Amino acid sequence: MTLYFASTTAPVNIATLKYWGKRDKDLNLPTNSSISVTLAQDDLRTLTSVCTGPELTDDKLVLNGKEESLASERTQNCLKDLRQLRKELENSDAKLPKFSEWKLTIVSENNFPTAAGLASSAAGFAALVVAIAKLYQLPQSLSEISKIARKGSGSACRSLFGGYVAWEMGNETDGSDSKAVEVAPMAHWPDxxxxxxxxxxxxxxxxxxxxxxxxxxxxxxxxxxxxxxxxxxxxxxxxxxxxxxxxxxxxxxxxxxxxxxxxxxxxxxxxxxxxxxxxxxxxxxxxxxxxxxxxxxxxxxxxxxxxxxxxxxxxxxxxxxxxxxxxxxxxxxxxxxxxxxxxxxxxxxxxxxxxxxxxxxxxxxxxxxxxxxxxxVGPGPQPTDECLIDTATGLPK
Amino acid sequence: MTLYFASTTAPVNIATLKYWGKRDKDLNLPTNSSISVTLAQDDLRTLTSVCTGPELTDDKLVLNGKEESLASERTQNCLKDLRQLRKELENSDAKLPKFSEWKLTIVSENNFPTAAGLASSAAGFAALVVAIAKLYQLPQSLSEISKIARKGSGSACRSLFGGYVAWEMGNETDGSDSKAVEVAPMAHWPDxxxxxxxxxxxxxxxxxxxxxxxxxxxxxxxxxxxxxxxxxxxxxxxxxxxxxxxxxxxxxxxxxxxxxxxxxxxxxxxxxxxxxxxxxxxxxxxxxxxxxxxxxxxxxxxxxxxxxxxxxxxxxxxxxxxxxxxxxxxxxxxxxxxxxxxxxxxxxxxxxxxxxxxxxxxxxxxxxxxxxxxxxVGPGPQPTDECLIDTATGLPK
Known part of the structure; x- marks a missing residue:
């Protein structure tokens, strides 16, 4: 079975200047810019492994050991954008395997109980988008990728960076300038x-x-x-x-x-x-x-x-x-x-x-x-050797 | 002992458009106009009796059976304004007794426990000002008198009317146009x-x-x-x-x-x-x-x-x-x-x-x-035969 894998962790972020209000609900475009501090992943993080291969028959998502639907428009928007970027890459280099046409298995785990009421969707969508971007070897910058995470969950875009992060609301109606940028890295103000x-x-x-x-x-x-x-x-x-x-x-x-x-x-x-x-x-x-x-x-x-x-x-x-x-x-x-x-x-x-x-x-x-x-304060998404998917079968471990 | 008496009741009012913010703290001038409904006095009212006479030696205030200080600037402002209006009356008619120069005894009682946390200061200052205005036989309109009550407690000015009452914030720095007016009497909307x-x-x-x-x-x-x-x-x-x-x-x-x-x-x-x-x-x-x-x-x-x-x-x-x-x-x-x-x-x-x-x-x-x-909904201040002061001694009953 031919399978390709990637895994990443992504952090939780807690806004210090709050995101509240959308000017576009489908694109998750905010009515104001916001700022957050990214928190350390030893304490709060999502670990996501993804794999793709020509023999996979369905997109599949497993969250904290439980299979979940991928049908939500938000998740579909993220997958569509990522596959589109991969497609552009494949178009420019015919030797690349056709990941954009294959199904995905996505397995995700939090190291903290969701019951705690801590917004886990930011870390979750950040990890999902970063893991697939990594699998697809996308050349885009993190700010570019953050626009895709934003479509999953607005505040997820801020979890693509460590340290101190701004989400610039942008002005364009298509959301092309509504993205996360680093204000300062963790090392600038580590205390x-x-x-x-x-x-x-x-x-x-x-x-x-x-x-x-x-x-x-x-x-x-x-x-x-x-x-x-x-x-x-x-x-x-x-x-x-x-x-x-x-x-x-x-x-x-x-x-x-x-x-x-x-x-x-x-x-x-x-x-x-x-x-x-x-x-x-x-x-x-x-x-x-x-x-x-x-x-x-x-x-x-x-x-x-x-x-x-x-x-x-x-x-x-x-x-x-x-x-x-x-x-x-x-x-x-x-x-x-x-x-x-x-x-x-x-x-x-x-x-x-x-x-x-x-x-x-x-x-x-x-x-x-x-x-x-x-x-x-902690760093942004981190590569990890841990993989939540069985490399032989492409199924969750 | 020569003594002159007057008594009134005054109602509580509960704002439906809130007064919050002063543009002048000493004059109780608000940052915005407000509206209230005056409540029935069977349930919530202050009864205040006042008396004056040449033999009284001190201004005296008794609230719910307890002697209280009259020294607060707010109370003093009210007494000063009322005596000034009386003085003008005396100046225009030399036959009038010189109430403006004599001391006052003020006795006041609520028919509801202050402990209930219901703003009693509005009814209290309204009753005080109306009782003295009545004793002094002031010819001014209720709206004019409401400006004096306002100096005691901002929202007190609204308790000078029954039914539905507006406190127009006014624009003047001396507060001369910051007064209560009737929006509609109780009978307009009695339900x-x-x-x-x-x-x-x-x-x-x-x-x-x-x-x-x-x-x-x-x-x-x-x-x-x-x-x-x-x-x-x-x-x-x-x-x-x-x-x-x-x-x-x-x-x-x-x-x-x-x-x-x-x-x-x-x-x-x-x-x-x-x-x-x-x-x-x-x-x-x-x-x-x-x-x-x-x-x-x-x-x-x-x-x-x-x-x-x-x-x-x-x-x-x-x-x-x-x-x-x-x-x-x-x-x-x-x-x-x-x-x-x-x-x-x-x-x-x-x-x-x-x-x-x-x-x-x-x-x-x-x-x-x-x-x-x-x-x-209830009426404004009402005349009453009840008197809280002993007519022989000028002391609280």
Missing amino acids: MKAAILVVSASKKDTPSTSGMQLTVKTSDLFKERVRDVVPRRFEEMKKSIREKNWPLFAELTMKDSNSFHATCLDTFPPIFYMNDTSKKIIKLCHQINAFYNETVVAYTFDAGPNAVLYYLKENEHKLFAFIYRTFNKVSGWETKFSSDELAQFIKHFDTTVAKDLDFEIDDELCQGVSKVILTQ | MKAAILVVSASKKDTPSTSGMQLTVKTSDLFKERVRDVVPRRFEEMKKSIREKNWPLFAELTMKDSNSFHATCLDTFPPIFYMNDTSKKIIKLCHQINAFYNETVVAYTFDAGPNAVLYYLKENEHKLFAFIYRTFNKVSGWETKFSSDELAQFIKHFDTTVAKDLDFEIDDELCQGVSKVILTQ
């Missing part, structure tokens, strides 16, 4: 860390696609966000990253998360993603920054109640004195720290912080959080 | 009813004065609200009242509440007045309207978690099938309905509603609500 507080949600949230369409249609305040607020913030945030201006980056991140959720609330009927636990985490972050009279933490919330806290490595002990004290009953801390190190955070709180504290730590807040994920 | 769900709050909210100042200073979306959203809505809502267009009035009311809370969330640090219970009430209202495929209820939230539900008398049975079913464990229903009538709401739900319901009534939602207050 950016993230603590994700997974907040227990009682109900399913409004899906982001229908939610953002309703916002575009009904929110008056959204118009101002798109017209004035985000374009200004986009330039300011890129500058703050290039200059490693943490206080500015942090403030813009928090403000933009609030602005996004404000337009959700201004949607009719209103959309609520944050719950009372989310709000208490926001209050705690502002109290922590006020306590130190210094910005040590920046929160951001996607279309769900989970809090992503960004902070610099140098401020970890300051932040963790508070958040380990508050959330030590949940799991996740042990993945990065020994019990001795964790005890130090408590000690720091008890000996240094507690005496000057003018507010009480809310011990019940812990009950609204199910898990903490500790991670940091 | 407007209100159910107030008093939501249990665990913490004290951000005071509205400092909250709105922070919004003006930090929210980008607030600029759009003030510049474009509210001016448009102000005209639309007045029209909806004049035409008794309930679906439009209801939609504008809900949207404006959401818009106001969205700008609070866009404030930095963000301000949260609604909690998870408030949000669930919002969702329930939209579900109720969707169920009937007709607008039967409109929610609005002030600077706190309490929900005010407006509805038309003719839709009461439709609304109460849901809200009495959901909140029947809390007190307040018995003030307006017999147990037989209440049983009818349950029966209506069980026999007519339940079979077509595509969502579940959340029985836990009841736990977030402590009380229901049932009321309706």
Whole structure:
């Protein structure tokens, strides 16, 4: 059996300037540019293996061990674009095998539970598109390829780069200039860390696609966000990253998360993603920054109640004195720290912080959080020797 | 002892187009016009008695049986303006007693617990200003007097009228054109009813004065609200009242509440007045309207978690099938309905509603609500024979 293989990993990214609103639903063209930080793949990544060969009879997708449909228009758009680029390559070199005409097997696995409510579609579509681009040996740049990932899931385009990434909204109606670009590589500002507080949600949230369409249609305040607020913030945030201006980056991140959720609330009927636990985490972050009279933490919330806290490595002990004290009953801390190190955070709180504290730590807040994920800025998609497909049969292992 | 007396009651009003933001803090001049419905005084009112006489030695204020300071600049501004108008009257007619030079005793009582978190300052300042204006026999119109009440508490100016009231923001820097006017009297649209769900709050909210100042200073979306959203809505809502267009009035009311809370969330640090219970009430209202495929209820939230539900008398049975079913464990229903009538709401739900319901009534939602207050549109300040001051001594009874 003649088979060709490729595998890649792709990261999760968490926006610091939010994508909310499509100007074209089919092409996933956004109403505003956005910015994100790519997270380390040790903690959160999708691994995707693909194979093709003349004897495969169907396109097949297996996600986390379960066969899934490839019929969605979004997935079909990605496959069509990739095969088209491969076709152009084959047209220019007759010796190349006709991958563009053969079926594909795609096998994909996350190293984190999808149940955690973390947007896995970005990493998933990024991995799918990069793996096939690699299999097809496409010569296009990552920014070019990001336009294909964008059609799968808007924010997926940002997962094609590591470090600090901008998705330029573009102006063209065909989406040809709506792509991801690197603002700065991970190595430019390697001390950016993230603590994700997974907040227990009682109900399913409004899906982001229908939610953002309703916002575009009904929110008056959204118009101002798109017209004035985000374009200004986009330039300011890129500058703050290039200059490693943490206080500015942090403030813009928090403000933009609030602005996004404000337009959700201004949607009719209103959309609520944050719950009372989310709000208490926001209050705690502002109290922590006020306590130190210094910005040590920046929160951001996607279309769900989970809090992503960004902070610099140098401020970890300051932040963790508070958040380990508050959330030590949940799991996740042990993945990065020994019990001795964790005890130090408590000690720091008890000996240094507690005496000057003018507010009480809310011990019940812990009950609204199910898990903490500790991670940091990371690289873009990585080649891997791991293959999820049996090289003899072309079937999932 | 020579003493002169006057007493009045004044109502609570609940805005349907929200006042949020001052352009002048000392004069309580708003950044936008607002609209409210005045509520019936059987359910919610302040009763204020005032007296003056040459032998009184101090200005004195007794609120709900407790002596309070009159030193606040806001109260002093009100007293100064009222004495100035009285002075002008005395100057034009030398026979008039010199009330403007004598001290005042002010005694005030609410017929509802302040603990309920219902803005009592509007009714309080309206009653204070109207009682003194009456004592002083001031010839000015209610709109003129409303400018004085406005200096005490912005929204107090709207409590000088019954029915449907607009507070025109005005343009002058001295506030001379920032006053309340009647949009329509109670009798124009007498079927407007209100159910107030008093939501249990665990913490004290951000005071509205400092909250709105922070919004003006930090929210980008607030600029759009003030510049474009509210001016448009102000005209639309007045029209909806004049035409008794309930679906439009209801939609504008809900949207404006959401818009106001969205700008609070866009404030930095963000301000949260609604909690998870408030949000669930919002969702329930939209579900109720969707169920009937007709607008039967409109929610609005002030600077706190309490929900005010407006509805038309003719839709009461439709609304109460849901809200009495959901909140029947809390007190307040018995003030307006017999147990037989209440049983009818349950029966209506069980026999007519339940079979077509595509969502579940959340029985836990009841736990977030402590009380229901049932009321309706009402008249403005009313003269009363009741006097809270001993006519012999000039002291509180």
